[in-house]
Amino acid sequence: MSLEQLLEQGAVWRASDTLSEPCAAGLSSGHDELDLMLNGQGWQPGSLVEVLYDTEGCGELRLLLPLLAASRERWVLWVDPPHIPYAPALKAAGVALDRLLLVRSNSRRDRLWCLEQALKSGCCSAVLGWLGDVPQQALRRLQVAATQGQGLGFIFRPTACREQPSAASYRLLLEPEQAADTLAVSVLKRRGGWPLSRRVLSLRQKHAGRRAVSLSSLPGTASVRVRAGG
Amino acid sequence: MNGLWLYLHFPLLPLEMQGPADTREPAALLDERASRLELCNAAAQARGLEPGMAVALALNLVPELHLLQMDTKQAAQQLEGLALWSGRFSARVSLQPPWGLLLELESMLRYFQGLSALWENIQTQLQVLELTCISATGHTPLAARVLALDGGFCAAQAAEHLQRLQSVPIERLELDTKMRAQFRGLGFSRLGDLLALPATELAHRFGAGLTAWLDRLTGQRPDPPRYFTIPATFLRELPLNYEVERIEALLFGLRRLLIQLEGFLRAHYCCAVRLQLDLLQKQGLQTLQVGHAQGAQSAEVWLELCRLRLERLKLAQPVIGLRLGVTECRDIESGVEDLFSTAHAQDAPAQLLSRLQMRLGEQALYRVMPCVDYRPERSWRRASLNGPLPVQPDAAGLRPFWLLSAPERLCPNIVGRTIELLQGPERIVSGWWDQHPVRRDYYIGRWADGRRGWLYREPDGGWYLHGWFG
Numbered sequence: 001m002s003l004e005q006l007l008e009q010g011a012v013w014r015a016s017d018t019l020s021e022p023c024a025a026g027l028s029s030g031h032d033e034l035d036l037m038l039n040g041q042g043w044q045p046g047s048l049v050e051v052l053y054d055t056e057g058c059g060e061l062r063l064l065l066p067l068l069a070a071s072r073e074r075w076v077l078w079v080d081p082p083h084i085p086y087a088p089a090l091k092a093a094g095v096a097l098d099r100l101l102l103v104r105s106n107s108r109r110d111r112l113w114c115l116e117q118a119l120k121s122g123c124c125s126a127v128l129g130w131l132g133d134v135p136q137q138a139l140r141r142l143q144v145a146a147t148q149g150q151g152l153g154f155i156f157r158p159t160a161c162r163e164q165p166s167a168a169s170y171r172l173l174l175e176p177e178q179a180a181d182t183l184a185v186s187v188l189k190r191r192g193g194w195p196l197s198r199r200v201l202s203l204r205q206k207h208a209g210r211r212a213v214s215l216s217s218l219p220g221t222a223s224v225r226v227r228a229g230g
Numbered sequence: 231m232n233g234l235w236l237y238l239h240f241p242l243l244p245l246e247m248q249g250p251a252d253t254r255e256p257a258a259l260l261d262e263r264a265s266r267l268e269l270c271n272a273a274a275q276a277r278g279l280e281p282g283m284a285v286a287l288a289l290n291l292v293p294e295l296h297l298l299q300m301d302t303k304q305a306a307q308q309l310e311g312l313a314l315w316s317g318r319f320s321a322r323v324s325l326q327p328p329w330g331l332l333l334e335l336e337s338m339l340r341y342f343q344g345l346s347a348l349w350e351n352i353q354t355q356l357q358v359l360e361l362t363c364i365s366a367t368g369h370t371p372l373a374a375r376v377l378a379l380d381g382g383f384c385a386a387q388a389a390e391h392l393q394r395l396q397s398v399p400i401e402r403l404e405l406d407t408k409m410r411a412q413f414r415g416l417g418f419s420r421l422g423d424l425l426a427l428p429a430t431e432l433a434h435r436f437g438a439g440l441t442a443w444l445d446r447l448t449g450q451r452p453d454p455p456r457y458f459t460i461p462a463t464f465l466r467e468l469p470l471n472y473e474v475e476r477i478e479a480l481l482f483g484l485r486r487l488l489i490q491l492e493g494f495l496r497a498h499y500c501c502a503v504r505l506q507l508d509l510l511q512k513q514g515l516q517t518l519q520v521g522h523a524q525g526a527q528s529a530e531v532w533l534e535l536c537r538l539r540l541e542r543l544k545l546a547q548p549v550i551g552l553r554l555g556v557t558e559c560r561d562i563e564s565g566v567e568d569l570f571s572t573a574h575a576q577d578a579p580a581q582l583l584s585r586l587q588m589r590l591g592e593q594a595l596y597r598v599m600p601c602v603d604y605r606p607e608r609s610w611r612r613a614s615l616n617g618p619l620p621v622q623p624d625a626a627g628l629r630p631f632w633l634l635s636a637p638e639r640l641c642p643n644i645v646g647r648t649i650e651l652l653q654g655p656e657r658i659v660s661g662w663w664d665q666h667p668v669r670r671d672y673y674i675g676r677w678a679d680g681r682r683g684w685l686y687r688e689p690d691g692g693w694y695l696h697g698w699f700g
Contacts, residue, residue, distance in 0.1 A: 057681035057698035176680035
């Protein structure tokens with residue numbers, strides 16, 4: 001049997017085919033470079049995105065900010081965020097606070113249940129959940145729920161979980177950068193494509209007419225140093 | 231009084247309403263003197279029991295037989311509950327004690343697009359009810375009843391009904407036992423034999439009562455039923471004849487109540503926002519409040535919410551009865567649901583929120599909104615889920631997305647070494663009037679790895695981390 005025959009039968013899987021596979025139209029992430037990294041389509045509804053970072057402050061929210069600011073009709077659920085989402089800053093960044101719903105659960109079980117329900121219901125534009133170490137099956141359940149309800153889920157976990165297998169359709173690793181409004185993103189896994197190595201993204205928004213989105217848009221940019229105790 | 235009527239006959243209603251969830255267990259209902267069996271369920275009949283059998287004999291045959299007491303008041307309540315349920319098919323429902331309901335269908339045919347569609351709909355809904363039911367249509371109320379007692383029938387035309395009535399055995403008619411014996415003696419076995427006789431002759435021999443009955447049956451004499459009026463409030467009780475310790479068993483009975491509730495709500499064209507469920511126990515009761523953010527009618531939606539609520543509950547004692555009432559309801563507003571932006575939605579958002587609230591408690595879900603205050607920890611507050619948020623002016627200055635719930639003390643040595651200050655100070659002095667004064671200089675700092683935080687210095691020189699630029 002020749003190779004052509006095998007290819008015709010579909011017995012051999014060609015990586016090059018998957019890249020051209022038409023993807024469902026996604027939601028633009030608001031960052032062109034990131035859209036390109038996500039198969040040129042942005043966030044895909046019906047998928048779970050696992051975001052790995054170590055501590056807050058690296059730009060993890062600014063990465064999602066265009067998406068959050070665009071959801072004005074449907075709910076955005078934040079399940080057990082590690083700190084208080086600070087309303088004045090979110091409002092200044094254009095996030096619709098009346099659609100932002102915070103959920104505080106008591107246990108890991110409730111947290112997972114809550115995420116699953118929200119993803120399955122299909123009535124949220126995004127579901128954000130902060131999870132620590134969870135069993136593999138839990139992530140698989142969430143991924144299935146997201147596919148079922150065509151929800152978009154973001155699961156934030158520490159980078160220590162990097163080596164664990166994960167059922168999420170996308171896995172992004174975030175690392176802070178020295179320059180203002182930048183963030184290093186590595187795509188560890190993505191749907192229909194190979195992993196991508198670390199790239200530095202600019203978090204500055206093209207149409208960011210509002211304040212507080214960009215850390216370098218105000219006086220006191222990285223070039224201005226202030227002495228401690230001054 | 232021609233038209234189209236539907237008679238629903240629930241032959242095992244008192245038994246099934248009280249009986250165990252598991253219909254495979256034999257159960258029987260005693261008559262008023264508690265000496266003979268009045269009704270047997272299918273499992274009991276399969277074991278050789280039949281109505282009219284003496285209790286002693288029945289217990290000899292099936293020692294594990296569940297015996298239930300007849301309660302006429304309870305039976306009437308159950309029938310009313312079913313009348314509420316049947317409100318979804320017709321606004322004109324008549325109670326036919328002990329175990330029947332009469333529905334006027336003629337005026338509903340157009341709404342339900344014909345008899346066959348309506349009939350199918352009714353049969354599906356009856357299956358959900360999980361009650362044994364024989365249904366029959368009739369061109370008069372009495373014809374529907376006679377045909378239901380004879381095993382059921384469905385047709386649209388009066389002629390078809392008259393045709394079918396001919397073949398009903400006289401034994402099945404609700405006539406005087408003596409009269410039936412007389413007919414038997416005369417060699418009549420079917421209703422058709424009676425209808426063929428001249429009315430005057432029948433009246434002469436058997437009295438005017440029989441001819442009047444036959445006239446009502448065939449439609450020559452009007453026979454308007456007394457319609458059931460829907461009560462203004464909903465408060466129903468369902469006694470369980472077993473002590474229930476598990477939640478699943480409670481749900482079975484609860485579902486019946488919720489189906490009645492759905493009928494009640496539909497009839498009043500409103501939806502329930504809050505229900506009160508009392509779990510009746512031997513001593514005292516446990517009360518639960520179950521709410522839905524926007525209000526719902528559907529029994530399935532309420533059942534799920536109740537289940538979530540019950541899962542959190544610890545039963546203090548076994549439950550012997552359920553009581554359900556509506557404590558808050560609201561009229562249905564049309565056009566609440568969003569048609570366009572939720573293309574994939576399977577649930578209404580309100581349903582998701584209610585479900586989360588039921589499991590996690592009402593306090594677990596909230597929104598955040600800015601407040602007018604210079605102190606960062608007081609410039610936001612929690613807001614409830616409903617309604618628009620009040621408009622607040624934008625706060626001054628650059629603020630982080632994350633605020634630490636309690637400021638974290640930093641070692642003064644690292645500020646300026648590992649933490650590079652990029653911007654500041656921004657002095658915030660406020661709150662001397664309400665016992666929470668602050669006097670802080672805020673800075674934006676860059677940590678060695680590039681993260682950016684929001685930190686402040688107290689007048690005494692101590693450094694604190696208060697937020698992260700996430």
